[in-house]
Amino acid sequence: MSRFSFFQFFALLKKEFWENRILMIGTPAVLAIVIFVVNFLLASQLSEEQLSSVIGYFNRWFDGENPFYTAPIITLLCLPFVVTYFFCSVIYLLNALYSDRKDMSILFWQSMPISNLQTVMSKIVTVVIVSPIFTVAAIAVLYGLTIGYLTVIGYGLSAQLSGLFYMFVAVAVNLSMVYFFLATSVFWLFPLVGWLLLFSAFARRAPILLAIGVYFLLGFLEGFIFNTRFLSNWAQTRFDPDNFIIVDYSGILDRLFSYDMFIGLVVGALLISGSVYMRRYAE
Amino acid sequence: MTNIVEARSLYKSFGSFVALDNIDLSIPQGAISGLIGPNGAGKTTALKSLIGLCDADGDICVAGQDPRVARHKLMEDVCFIADVGILPKWLKVSQVLDYVEAVHPKFDRSKAQKFLSTTEIPSNKRIKNLSKGMVTQLHLAIVMAIDVSLLVLDEPTLGLDIIYRKEFYDRLLNDYYDGNRTILISTHQVEEIETLLSHLVFIDKGKIVLNADMADVAEIYVEVLVDADKLVQADALNPIYIRNLLGKKSYTFEGAPRAVLEQLGDVQTPTVADLFMAKMRGQRNESI
Numbered sequence: 001m002s003r004f005s006f007f008q009f010f011a012l013l014k015k016e017f018w019e020n021r022i023l024m025i026g027t028p029a030v031l032a033i034v035i036f037v038v039n040f041l042l043a044s045q046l047s048e049e050q051l052s053s054v055i056g057y058f059n060r061w062f063d064g065e066n067p068f069y070t071a072p073i074i075t076l077l078c079l080p081f082v083v084t085y086f087f088c089s090v091i092y093l094l095n096a097l098y099s100d101r102k103d104m105s106i107l108f109w110q111s112m113p114i115s116n117l118q119t120v121m122s123k124i125v126t127v128v129i130v131s132p133i134f135t136v137a138a139i140a141v142l143y144g145l146t147i148g149y150l151t152v153i154g155y156g157l158s159a160q161l162s163g164l165f166y167m168f169v170a171v172a173v174n175l176s177m178v179y180f181f182l183a184t185s186v187f188w189l190f191p192l193v194g195w196l197l198l199f200s201a202f203a204r205r206a207p208i209l210l211a212i213g214v215y216f217l218l219g220f221l222e223g224f225i226f227n228t229r230f231l232s233n234w235a236q237t238r239f240d241p242d243n244f245i246i247v248d249y250s251g252i253l254d255r256l257f258s259y260d261m262f263i264g265l266v267v268g269a270l271l272i273s274g275s276v277y278m279r280r281y282a283e
Numbered sequence: 284m285t286n287i288v289e290a291r292s293l294y295k296s297f298g299s300f301v302a303l304d305n306i307d308l309s310i311p312q313g314a315i316s317g318l319i320g321p322n323g324a325g326k327t328t329a330l331k332s333l334i335g336l337c338d339a340d341g342d343i344c345v346a347g348q349d350p351r352v353a354r355h356k357l358m359e360d361v362c363f364i365a366d367v368g369i370l371p372k373w374l375k376v377s378q379v380l381d382y383v384e385a386v387h388p389k390f391d392r393s394k395a396q397k398f399l400s401t402t403e404i405p406s407n408k409r410i411k412n413l414s415k416g417m418v419t420q421l422h423l424a425i426v427m428a429i430d431v432s433l434l435v436l437d438e439p440t441l442g443l444d445i446i447y448r449k450e451f452y453d454r455l456l457n458d459y460y461d462g463n464r465t466i467l468i469s470t471h472q473v474e475e476i477e478t479l480l481s482h483l484v485f486i487d488k489g490k491i492v493l494n495a496d497m498a499d500v501a502e503i504y505v506e507v508l509v510d511a512d513k514l515v516q517a518d519a520l521n522p523i524y525i526r527n528l529l530g531k532k533s534y535t536f537e538g539a540p541r542a543v544l545e546q547l548g549d550v551q552t553p554t555v556a557d558l559f560m561a562k563m564r565g566q567r568n569e570s571i
């Protein structure tokens with residue numbers, strides 16, 4: 001990639017950010033604020049003794065522990081952010097190649113020396129790399145505020161706080177884990193990414209209805225004609241969280257370089273190629 | 284003179300509707316060419332086909348490239364303004380400039396900003412907050428700052444008031460056109476551009492009705508305000524269009540000898556609008 005192509009691609013990512021800043025930043029930020037406020041209100045209901053006890057509990061839990069062992073435990077706390085990320089990503093992908101056709105701005109984008117492949121790739125990189133950064137940043141801010149709050153309260157109550165340092169390190173490890181999980185889960189769900197982009201590229205209206213409708217229609221036809229349930233079973237396996245949720249780094253290479261992952265990437269790539277093709281003359 | 288646009292047997296249909304019916308089209312380099320036709324004639328489809336935004340059959344060569352093979356490469360040498368407000372409404376003015384500067388190798392930001400400084404467009408406003416005239420000015424500022432060999436304009440002033448329309452074409456002619464660049468304009472408002480044009484293309488029902496330089500048009504087509512006593516002679520010369528004008532009959536001829544026509548009455552070159560009517564409506568009489 002030449003230097004100019006790199007800047008071109010960076011501009012495409014910036015454009016995605018400008019267009020979807022509410023989805024990428026606003027949504028996780030609001031979620032972080034809501035969780036922090038709820039926690040703050042709950043904490044304010046506790047007596048000093050109860051607060052001291054909670055801080056002591058956290059302290060004992062993390063104090064002196066290897067952060068790589070404790071980090072997975074707090075991954076559970078990120079669940080609302082993970083669910084929100086997936087929800088926002090589906091919305092983003094459905095609109096990625098549809099909204100500019102709807103408002104006709106596609107004619108402006110297409111009048112620039114940017115290929116359809118570059119455009120579609122920028123959407124994928126946004127979902128895989130850019131968007132998770134903001135989700136993780138929102139979690140980091142929430143963690144930071146929470147640890148800061150616990151530190152201030154604990155200091156006022158003269159509680160033992162050395163464990164909070166370990167908690168802080170565990171949080172850092174956890175954030176890297178969450179980012180890695182979000183990014184790699186998109187690869188696992190690559191067929192879904194391709195499917196959504198494909199319908200986003202050619203649906204004249206309501207791409208979500210078309211994407212869901214065609215999937216069910218294909219499943220119905222498969223059952224009707226072949227009397228099999230391959231499509232629904234395959235999708236069920238693919239979307240089973242147990243198959244792609246990563247809560248620690250053990251066995252990660254086996255998962256990333258598995259046959260199932262490879263098949264998913266191939267299917268996803270084929271569907272994405274279709275969306276690039278459909279983008280050529282879509283209006 | 285070489286042609287910057289060459290299209291042969293261009294064909295495009297939408298279902299049973301034939302938008303382009305095997306048309307041949309050539310636009311000379313350095314021309315200001317008007318693509319003129321009624322609604323649904325195939326103007327927009329033709330323009331989009333030429334820049335790779337529409338999948339048409341046939342041979343197309345624009346600025347030495349086939350737009351269907353590598354549209355993005357062609358767009359380094361071609362600019363396009365469509366007939367609708369196509370700038371994304373969620374972008375700020377400054378962001379549009381940032382974007383084009385980053386993706387277009389031939390964009391000169393200082394030129395665009397110089398142009399914008401003569402308008403009332405604030406750089407921190409979103410496009411959705413600009414008037415239609417301002418959006419067109421912004422688009423023109425971007426296009427004029429890109430050093431390309433072909434500018435394609437599809438009804439660029441549609442919906443604008445007379446001040447914006449005049450200003451648009453004035454700036455295009457005075458600040459952009461340098462004799463080497465080619466401008467291809469499709470419009471309904473023929474009167475506004477006819478003084479600019481050096482080349483003319485009429486299209487109707489997906490077929491090219493006329494494709495000629497303005498100099499040739501003036502030689503081939505003649506309008507005569509025929510004297511009342513010479514109507515029979517005029518009819519015998521097979522006029523392509525007859526209309527009533529100020530109590531007299533106005534005849535438009537194609538390829539008739541000028542010396543003969545001068546004996547029939549007052550001779551003049553038809554305006555583009557009149558010629559358009561003549562070619563579209565043929566010999567059908569029309570009362571004014």
